[in-house]
Amino acid sequence: MGIAAIHISKTFGGVAALDDVTVEVGSGRLTALLGPSGGGKSTLLRIVGGLEEPDAGSVVIDGIAATGIPAQRRNVGFVFQHYAAFKHLSVYRNIAFGLEVRKRPKAEIKQRVTELLELVHLEKFADRMPSQLSGGQRQRMALARALAVEPSVLLLDEPFGALDTKVRKELRDWLRRLHDEVHVTTIFVTHDQDEALEVADELAVINNGRVEQVGSPDALYDHPANDFVMGFLGPVTRLGPRLIRPHDIDVFAARTSDAVEAKVTRLQRVGFEVRAELRASDTEPWVQLTRGQAESLALRPGDTVWLRPARDAATLAAS
Amino acid sequence: MTLAPAVARRGAGFRRGAGQSDGRVPLRTAAGLGLGAAVLWLSLLVLLPLAAVVVKATGNGWSGFWDALTSREALSALRLTVFSSIGVAALNAIIGTLIAWVLVRDSFRGKRVVEVVIDIPFALPTIVAGLVLLTLYGPHSPLGVNWYATTRGVILALLFVTLPFVVRTVQPVLIGLDRDVEEAAASLGASRFTTFRRIILPAILPAIAGGAALAFARAMGEYGSVVLISGGLQFKTEISSMYVYSQIENDELAAAAATATALLVISLVVIGLLDIVQRWAARHG
């Protein structure tokens, strides 16, 4: 079951936002749509949720064709970047909204809302107004609100984009744990690769309206299909004719077989790590070392060293 | 922007973040002189004259004021005026919101024409409006109706001049509404009507109330557009502004001032209430 978006195309004002995109999400999985801003991921999400209609293609949710069914009847939970809180309703009424609209009995609503308030740790805020909540609290409320109607699918559109970095990290962990508890099929959109790598079971990288690669975070990070995916998911540098991750380069103080000679031009300490910029014959690679590694090599600007890709390093031919 | 109440946007204020300066500075001498000039100007033009009305009305003491206000003719005119104004404000609240909705959410050929036409009653000289309405709905009407000297005619005239008020106060609010809140409601299963009732309506209610209050105040004092079609029948189609005018013509200035004061007070109370409602709504929205 799960969700499938098949051969979706959508054009806005002459520009193709999505071009024959197919993405599938297994039931109960947490999938991230990752890509740069304007790449089409939000559009895809909104099409899955029924907030937009595709020009071509179809959407299937839990085995049922959903294309043409408006958002009201798709039973999807949607969480927006800027919370979309109902400002004139209390937190309790916000969460209860979907149930009230379905005319559920008051007792049932009260039980469910209380459950959800506990789930998102907002029990003490039930009677507050959204304006009295912090951004992170508002987004937790929005999640509770979306979950209240027991949707078959949860869709999150850059849910942490409007929050401070620290709150973002906290909520990221919290979302992961929530998903482990609740197991709703979830798709979330983000342009932050760290977020996607940390939270998702599976990633789909979308760029310029097309899917670049789909797979687990490890698969995409270690075996990127092309240089876009490689560059987007993590740091990349060029060693000779290949693209490689800076932390996958071994540095030797003495000449070694299959190693490229390079001169250290700059050393920069960033917290726990050391970033070394070098110049080789025709490229200017940089290497990421731990403090320990840098100290044991006693690196200094001007030193000559030899660089070699680590044994299992993933590399791509540079285009 | 349109011709009709840009004045309704008074609340706008300087948009800087909370805790930041609003850019205003205290008065220095030059500006202080300017303030003095402004105060003098407003006093001569507005304060003094309005005060004179109140003073004249109460010149014969409270009993004199009350007697003049509640004379048969004055009272009948006031009753007609107040009830018509309330009715017109209420009708405008509904139809004005509908028109604003269509202008903001719908698109069709000729929408711009509708936008311009809505502004006409606000810009048109009131006496011309009166003549226009008399021509269509009075004697010699091409439609075959004759609403001259009827309350129907009075109400029609008031509807004409108050058309833009609710539309123009609600329109900007509708335009500024965050669509994702409506999408959230839809994703939670709310029908279009439910979304309107539970989500949109609470958000535009202050604007509707504001527009209705402006329409009420305008209708209370309207003269030029009503005077022709009303015919001024005492106790039947004479509105308060016409009564005041006839008292001025008869040099009964105290009687005129009494009703004039009542008109002023009622309009000001309504506008004051509206201001309070809007502040309350702003704090909760």
Place this chain on the structure above:
Amino acid sequence: MVSQIAPAATTDRSTPIDLGEAPTQPPRRPRRTGTYVLRGIAIGYVGVLVLVPLGVVLWRTIQQGLGTFWDTVSDPTVVHAIVLTGVVAGIAVLLNVVFGIGMALLLARYRFPGRRLLNILIDLPLAVSPIVVGLALILVYGQEGGWLGGLGVQIIYSIPGMVLATVFVSLPLVVRALVPVLEEEGLDQELAARSLGANARQCFRRITLPTIKWALAYGVVLSLARAIGEFGAVKVVSGNVIGQTQTVTLLVDERAEQFEPGAYQASILLIAVTVICIVGVSLIHPPEGRS
């Protein structure tokens, strides 16, 4: 709010779901009937209330023929009324611009006790019936018994009174057009200009005025339309002496009530002015939106 054709690199795993029955091209959703109903009500209401009556007046005027029109327009009484209206409106708008800019600056740039009161005072004219305006001015400036009546200058039943009445009713228009613009823009630029050494006058001329240029034009057009169209207050205050203190609006009133010709023709003139003003305002709007 309401805004490279190459084969896709699709997923390389799992089988697609069989969708024999799912359409590949979703139907374009037709407008709901509700939309058409609402649209119909809105257009119908506005059309019947405003357009039809205007249309009838236009038709009547045409019916009465071009001859009547020329007779009206060349009638010296009418000409005098037009000139008088122009003079009164012109002076009123001028006064409103001068004081309006001053008061707008005060409200937008300075903090002082009573600022809220000033705000309320400026908006007050909107809530006052034009007849009451006339009465109020008579009580202060009337030569018999007015508070300031003994000044020796005839105000009531004469042009100064008409100017005062017209200024009263159009007072808020210029101020309200300027204040939002002054509040939102120009402050930073003024501070920058000051820091570069500009004095108050230079700052005003080079920075403030250009900033409010379009808002001012907008306010002037509004004010002018209002001033030309004022009726009730001027009727009370002018004494309506034909050929002397009769404006075009008063003329329309008199001709209509006395069943004399010319009411429609003069009205057409006023309608034309109104339409020009509305069109003018909508032309001013786009530059305002761009800044």
